[in-house]
Amino acid sequence: MAYETEDHETQYCFPSINSSCIKTKRSTHEYNIMYVFFSLLSVWTVFLNLLVIISICHYKKLHTPTNMLILSLAVADLLVGLIVIPVEAIKLIEACWYFGTIFCGLFIIIMGLLLSTIIYNLVVIAIDRFIAVYYPLQYEHTVTTTKTLMIICLCWFFSTTYNIALVTSNNFFNSSHKTHGCYGDCTFVYSFAWRIADQIVSICLPCIVLITLYLRIFYVVKQQVKVINSLVKRGKHLTEGSVKRKSESKAALTLGLIVVIHLLCWLPVYIFTLPTSTEVPIPVISTMIWTAYCNSGVNPLVYALFYSWFRKSVKHILTLKIFRPASSLVNILVDNHL
Numbered sequence: 001m002a003y004e005t006e007d008h009e010t011q012y013c014f015p016s017i018n019s020s021c022i023k024t025k026r027s028t029h030e031y032n033i034m035y036v037f038f039s040l041l042s043v044w045t046v047f048l049n050l051l052v053i054i055s056i057c058h059y060k061k062l063h064t065p066t067n068m069l070i071l072s073l074a075v076a077d078l079l080v081g082l083i084v085i086p087v088e089a090i091k092l093i094e095a096c097w098y099f100g101t102i103f104c105g106l107f108i109i110i111m112g113l114l115l116s117t118i119i120y121n122l123v124v125i126a127i128d129r130f131i132a133v134y135y136p137l138q139y140e141h142t143v144t145t146t147k148t149l150m151i152i153c154l155c156w157f158f159s160t161t162y163n164i165a166l167v168t169s170n171n172f173f174n175s176s177h178k179t180h181g182c183y184g185d186c187t188f189v190y191s192f193a194w195r196i197a198d199q200i201v202s203i204c205l206p207c208i209v210l211i212t213l214y215l216r217i218f219y220v221v222k223q224q225v226k227v228i229n230s231l232v233k234r235g236k237h238l239t240e241g242s243v244k245r246k247s248e249s250k251a252a253l254t255l256g257l258i259v260v261i262h263l264l265c266w267l268p269v270y271i272f273t274l275p276t277s278t279e280v281p282i283p284v285i286s287t288m289i290w291t292a293y294c295n296s297g298v299n300p301l302v303y304a305l306f307y308s309w310f311r312k313s314v315k316h317i318l319t320l321k322i323f324r325p326a327s328s329l330v331n332i333l334v335d336n337h338l
Contacts, residue, residue, distance in 0.1 A: 013096035013184030021184035024095035038089035045081025048300035049074045055313035058322055059332045065148040066128055072152045073121045076114050077296035084111050085293055097186035104186035105167055112163035119206045120155045122262060125255050126213040133220050170194060203270045214256045221253060254306040258299055265295040309333050
């Protein structure tokens with residue numbers, strides 16, 4: 001046998017290959033618990049984001065620019081639950097990569113594509129809310145559904161192109177270029193220059209834009225809430241413009257909460273992957289990464305807490321009322337009975 005050790009219980013990912021990685025030894029009970037947990041996490045993420053996607057796609061009244069951005073974010077989150085979480089779970093549990101070099105490269109591209117698309121969708125959402133709060137009168141003419149869909153397509157196209165360039169430029173698919181790791185591993189090592197560029201493009205700039213925009217949004221929202229509350233206390237009737245600004249403010253705060261949760265989940269990963277960061281134990285890194293992945297299953301819960309239209313649409317979906325004739329024309333934004 002190619003590999004002989006004193007520990008006869010040592011298991012290898014590919015026993016017949018000399019450079020094989022060592023497989024993690026776990027009890028059957030531990031295996032079962034981990035596979036069940038990650039399977040449930042994957043199903044949870046896919047199911048909740050699918051509800052968001054069906055809701056926005058089905059009801060025509062929900063075809064607004066902001067909801068198109070939420071739809072794009074939900075699609076990315078759903079794909080994280082459908083592709084990234086299951087594959088990463090197998091890597092974690094088995095400590096082996098059984099899917100070959102080609103799929104390893106494709107998986108890295110897909111994972112990078114989804115994560116960068118999520119952050120850039122959040123940036124576009126922040127810009128959308130900034131315009132809605134700062135320039136409410138011009139918003140409907142400036143931000144249209146068509147323009148929003150074009151921007152969404154550009155976000156996905158840019159993320160795809162960038163991540164393909166990142167992987168191919170570092171000769172990932174060139175087997176002669178690989179001198180690190182063991183057989184049965186799927187890791188991506190890229191040059192220092194690309195690492196710096198990736199940190200700037202995928203992390204630093206988006207986070208700076210997000211934080212800057214939402215600090216300004218929260219300041220304006222706070223001022224608007226004060227004005228509206230003072231009008232209510234004086235017993236004055238709120239104009240249509242005041243009601244609309246209150247609605248826009250609520251939407252901005254809700255989507256701002258999603259941004260805050262995203263940053264809380266991902267910033268530890270971002271910080272500890274900086275080129276100047278010190279070495280962090282693998283269990284700590286794994287915990288931070290999986291906390292970040294769980295973020296994709298949290299966003300629909302925020303919609304459920306703050307958006308009545310989402311709660312109503314979920315009720316209609318689960319009770320199959322969406323299959324009734326002309327159900328897509330129902331105004332889900334107000335109380336109604338199908």
